[in-house]
Amino acid sequence: MNSLEVDPLNTRVLERNYDYAQKNVRLLAMWYECEIEQMLELLAEHDIALSRNDKLHFGESY
Numbered sequence: 001m002n003s004l005e006v007d008p009l010n011t012r013v014l015e016r017n018y019d020y021a022q023k024n025v026r027l028l029a030m031w032y033e034c035e036i037e038q039m040l041e042l043l044a045e046h047d048i049a050l051s052r053n054d055k056l057h058f059g060e061s062y
Helices: 011-020 023-030 036-043 052-058
Strands: none
Touching: 011 023, 011 036, 023 036, 023 052
């Protein structure tokens, strides 16, 4: 059986992982081992809307 490789930067995968991280940019950034600013840029590039809480914290950066 072949193992499937998943691209973590694929829009659908990124959006699903944001859901798994309970729509928390800080947690997702830790999961992806990157800076929060990089994660915000990545979410914006893929047109993934921030949660209400993340908008309050990072809305100006997004």
